[in-house]
Amino acid sequence: MASRSRRTEESPEVEASDESDKVDASRDLPPWMRLYFYGMHGVTLDVLVSSLQGVVNDRDPKLVGFSSPYMCVVHSLTHLALEKVYSQKRCFEGRPVVFHLVFYPSVYIGLQLLTGKQVLSGAHLILHYLLALYFSKVFHKGVSKLRYHPSRSGPPPRRLPGCLRFLFFGMHGFLDEVAFTSAFNLVENSNRSLRGHTSLWSFLMYGSCSFVVEKLYLYLHFSRGWGTWRRLPIYICFIYTWELCWGLGLRQFGACSWDYSHYPHNFMGLITLLYLPGWACLSLYQDVLSNVLLRIRCTEETKTTSKRD
Known part of the structure; x- marks a missing residue:
């Protein structure tokens, strides 16, 4: 009886130790993941700024913005450099105003x-x-809270909140459309600038669609x-339905940024079977992204080095 009660008393400590081991298994986001996210974030800023400039100049409800795969790479590298700059924040201990308002x-x-x-x-x-x-003040502090849980034995202790996954999927939608339209302009129009376009509405479309598909x-x-092959038809049917519904809604306000009327096998100019291979590939890639996001969690506090600063 005494040994049984001793085991009972020790079990909370053992459980706490197991939970601590799970937490300790997490680490900083891998470099490739940070570069991927940084490029996507930079493209989002490009689209946001250029679309707002279009609204101011032309009052265009389509909210079209621009970026390119080249700028995606540039943003990845500059964001990484800025990350290194931000890590020097501890050199300005006691002088945060100088760092945030002047140096950075x-x-x-x-x-x-x-x-x-x-x-x-x-x-x-x-x-x-x-x-x-x-x-x-915002971006680097937020990224420092993200931790990667590489174990495949189960999900991390805390998954990313739904709002952060929605944000990720919306930004990834920008990246998808910019990459696709830039490749299309290169092949069909021989435009070597690789300039692609998307719309601010696409953020809501892709964010909500990918959130449901996840x-x-x-x-x-x-x-x-x-x-996979059993899930794929359901994904594609939902994507086409989602695109059609959004297109019908935006068209009522003159805000629909796409028109497939000149493509074969289109319906109302809002969806076309010509894009079926592309949607199938994106659906498969969506599962990959979902698996990656399942390995990321958001901590309540920044890393130790950031807390000291």
């Missing part, structure tokens, strides 16, 4: 000049200064045991 913005604007961004006019200078403040994946794969 100066480095940020210098990097924009090196990448060919227009920052010489007063408006552009103010815009990039505000973006620098966003990076130093729910379908988790249910059909883990609960029902359905294989």
